[in-house]
Amino acid sequence: MTTPTVVPGVLADPLLAVRRLTKYFPVQEGLFGRARGQVKAVDGVSLDVGHGETLGVVGESGCGKTTLGRAILRLVEPTSGDIRFDGVDVRALRGRALRTMRRSMQIIFQDPFSSLNPRMTIGATVREGLTVHRIAEGEAADRRVRQLLEEVGLRGEYASRYPHEFSGGQRQRVGIARALAVEPRFIVCDEPVSALDVSVQAQVINLLRDLQRDRGLAYLFIAHDLSVVEHMANRVAVMYLGRIVEFASSEALYREPLMPYTQALLSAVPVPDPVTKRQRIVLAGDVPSPANPPPGCVFHPRCHHPARDAACAAIVPPLEEKAPGHWVACIKQPPTAVPWDVQRQAGATHEPLRHLPVLAPQA
Ligand SMILES: Nc1ncnc2c1ncn2[C@@H]1O[C@H](COP(=O)(O)OP(=O)(O)OP(=O)(O)O)[C@@H](O)[C@H]1O
Ligand code: SF4
Numbered sequence: 545m546t547t548p549t550v551v552p553g554v555l556a557d558p559l560l561a562v563r564r565l566t567k568y569f570p571v572q573e574g575l576f577g578r579a580r581g582q583v584k585a586v587d588g589v590s591l592d593v594g595h596g597e598t599l600g601v602v603g604e605s606g607c608g609k610t611t612l613g614r615a616i617l618r619l620v621e622p623t624s625g626d627i628r629f630d631g632v633d634v635r636a637l638r639g640r641a642l643r644t645m646r647r648s649m650q651i652i653f654q655d656p657f658s659s660l661n662p663r664m665t666i667g668a669t670v671r672e673g674l675t676v677h678r679i680a681e682g683e684a685a686d687r688r689v690r691q692l693l694e695e696v697g698l699r700g701e702y703a704s705r706y707p708h709e710f711s712g713g714q715r716q717r718v719g720i721a722r723a724l725a726v727e728p729r730f731i732v733c734d735e736p737v738s739a740l741d742v743s744v745q746a747q748v749i750n751l752l753r754d755l756q757r758d759r760g761l762a763y764l765f766i767a768h769d770l771s772v773v774e775h776m777a778n779r780v781a782v783m784y785l786g787r788i789v790e791f792a793s794s795e796a797l798y799r800e801p802l803m804p805y806t807q808a809l810l811s812a813v814p815v816p817d818p819v820t821k822r823q824r825i826v827l828a829g830d831v832p833s834p835a836n837p838p839p840g841c842v843f844h845p846r847c848h849h850p851a852r853d854a855a856c857a858a859i860v861p862p863l864e865e866k867a868p869g870h871w872v873a874c875i876k877q878p879p880t881a882v883p884w885d886v887q888r889q890a891g892a893t894h895e896p897l898r899h900l901p902v903l904a905p906q907a
């Protein structure tokens with residue numbers, strides 16, 4: 545029997561539609577040893593991204609965010625699943641067709657220090673896509689490079705300089721210019737500001753927002769800090785150990801986070817109002833190894849929900865729509881389609897109970 549694919553927040557006319565995407569890496573014994581198991585870095589992710597939309601993806605380090613972004617662009621080959629971009633089956637593309645598709649789907653990398661070739665001038669870096677995709681050559685390409693640098697807030701004459709002459713924020717602007725050069729419609733922004741000083745983060749975020757507005761770009765915006773996506777994303781997917789565990793509009797997610805994992809992440813986000821303080825939920829321990837995930841709810845060893853019990857270690861919580869447009873994978877947060885007698889058979893001692901320790905401060 546095949547289980548139906550749950551797509552949180554399905555759209556009628558998505559730009560990008562991802563279904564049941566998985567990426568498993570083999571775990572090797574020794575340097576050349578045989579595969580000893582699998583790291584399920586992305587484990588059955590389904591989502592839609594709308595035209596001109598920003599979909600936020602958040603989660604702690606190691607949750608599979610980068611792998612998800614790279615698998616969508618086929619920078620790593622997915623293990624299974626479907627990816628459709630503007631109706632085109634991305635996984636079926638080969639050779640030139642794949643290169644052409646790459647024009648439309650770009651990435652801005654997590655680390656602006658290692659993502660630029662130190663031996664190439666920034667002009668050559670930005671120009672590369674123009675040449676590969678035959679967008680412009682010769683003087684026209686030089687002009688376009690200068691224009692792109694100016695568009696991201698750098699000076700045109702910087703084109704002849706090398707990456708080491710620039711700060712992290714400036715390098716990230718070069719990374720943005722490189723992505724924009726090929727006129728994409730969709731960009732995976734992989735933690736584009738997490739390596740930058742706080743003062744520079746807002747500038748780069750504002751630049752990305754302006755570019756989105758002017759060019760109608762869609763973003764998959766990855767962050768491990770919820771405060772960064774709050775102002776950026778229309779809708780947010782929270783990932784834990786390769787899966788989506790909560791999905792909602794950013795407004796609903798911040799107002800009423802239902803998944804205990806999201807509650808813990810959100811409790812760490814500072815509230816601007818100095819009078820209101822959020823109760824801090826400390827996440828015990830690290831993210832478990834995706835090579836050996838816990839049984840049942842993968843979050844159960846770290847969960848603070850008062851109704852958490854033996855059933856949590858036995859039942860894999862389905863991603864359920866608990867309120868319109870608000871999807872959560874938790875059998876203890878009502879309503880749930882996992883009946884109480886099924887939970888009891890799995891050792892449950894606590895009935896589902898609405899638990900909301902982290903409410904948005906009232907205005
Ligand atoms: N090439 C690879 N080979 C083996 N395992 C990998 C590979 N790339 C990623 N992984 C593993 O997959 C899991 C997810 O990694 P990924 O980089 O996608 O996480 P992330 O959420 O982006 O983390 P971070 O916030 O630190 O960037 C991790 O356990 C990681 O060790
Ligand atoms: S299913 Fe159980 S362990 Fe998992 S988040 Fe809900 S209460 Fe916590």
Ligand SMILES: [Mg+2]
Pocket residue numbers: 609610611654734
């Ligand atoms: Mg990453």
